Amino acid sequence: MISEEELIRRCKEHDRSAQKMLFEKYANKMMAVCIRYCKNQEDAKDLLQDGYYKVFTSIKSFKGNSKIDTWMTRIFINIALNKQRLGRNKYNHYEFDTNFEKAEMSEEVPNEEIDAKIVINALNELPDIYKVVLNLYAIDGLSHKDIAKQLGISEGSSKSRLSRGRSLLNAKLKRKK
């Protein structure tokens, strides 16, 4: 079994078999990241391909200060956010739903046994501005300061979007339950 250091070294030398091994090793993990940042599976696949292409073309800049999958995840997130920024005009605007608003008032949260697919689908149904902040904060572990920097918004906006996002997601999950 080839070590990770060796795998990265060979990828830096553009060894095609090593690139394939790296792809196979982390493909599903990165696909999970892609699905969280995309509206549908087709977009997620595109993002996966773009992300890996970027990983292989810029792997020389990987210094080994973090784990390779952490570095790769950051690349995938950056590409996803850039794509959203470029396609800003195509954003689906959030439609006001009164039932939705009522549901959000309750702070009762569904238990953690809820199906992962339902949670991800609910997340994907959120407006992008909330979905991205929830993704970055709750799952990818970025601070509000980093999120603000990444998205070009204030820290206050990041916090309010997170709070609003949590409420909306909670409402969605309750309705799906």
Next chain:
Amino acid sequence: MDNLKQIDSILKKAAADVPANAMADASDWNAIEQRLKYRKNRIIGMWFFLALSIFTAVSYTITRQKDYSDTLQNSNSSQKVTSIHGNDPLKEQIETSEKLIDINREKEDISTGKKDDVESKIETGKKINKKPEYKPVKLNILDDQKSTFTSLQRVKMCQLYAHKKIKIKPELIFYQNNLKVSKQTHSKNHKNWEYGIAFTPAITHKYLKENKALSGLINRNFKQFIESKEDAAYTTSLGLDLVYHFNSKLFFSSGVYSTQRSEQINYNYTITEFPIVTNGKITDYAPLNPLAYENITFTGSNLYHFIEIPLNIGYRQSISTNFEIRTQFGLSLMSLTKREGKKGNFLNLKLDDLTNLTFNNQNIATSIKTGLYYNKPRLVIGLEPNYAVNLNALNDKKTNAILSRPYSYGINIITNVKLNKK
């Protein structure tokens, strides 16, 4: 509000469990691999083009400088010749003309209205203007002296006379000289070199033939599953073009090119049986266990990279002042440097990587091209449709039952610089 923070842990847990239908698959890797290959080719192409551009620009500059220094040298040598024979005739004439003009002015002031017959080689214009400072002057210079004048000297003379506010007509003085020189150049300088960049976008495909020695090993599904799923593909060729003109009609053309041959692959089949081979021949097929069925799905381009050295003989026919038609025919030495892609095996239909197959590294191709060229004194731009085909099979005959000879047809775009100005 704190309850809502539990949403974070639900999200984290959900994110860790990827839905089964959202797994990455082989098609994702194929797409990434294709993009990486394309990038590599693009980088190589860019460097190659950059190197050629720099080479052409530097060569062009050097050639131009050489021309300019030749002109200066001619100018100096002509001055030396005249000084050997005595005084510089041009200088003498200029000085004499200045004196004469002064004399004429004095005479006009006196209003004699009579023009003196001057024995020197300079005479004033017949018509005396009311503005005497703009008198036309004609220089009588012997033909053998005229031939030594360069454009630089002409300019100097014009400047000198402009200073004296006298009009001269350089064309009257030098036209004979120009005719002489151009006639001489034209009659001698048919031999000429051209070099530059040639780019050929083309469609490539291949002629297939069964290798008689191994034809018994060809799977009965080969044509349906593999041969019919391989199609023509787009390729490019880029290189340095070199042409030598023997005379006004015949020329030899060569150069070094980075050439590709390609095939578009679109396999999608399932292997459900395997061939039973007896004495080097398929005698029967045995069905596979359904659990062992193998789905083969592969879409992409197989690429064969060559370094090509063409050796062509050509004929050119001028059709107008600036246009000519060139036709050339010849052989090319093609060295296979790299191959990329996958191919269905003729025996078991499984996918083989091209790097694991045996090919002839040294190949010979023939090509014919004819097209229109825009011909300028220093530059030639050509557009010529061409057709090239490998004369030998690309595959090794000892191990392949199917032999392929690639061919291509495309448009050759040439931009060449002439080494000697014509």
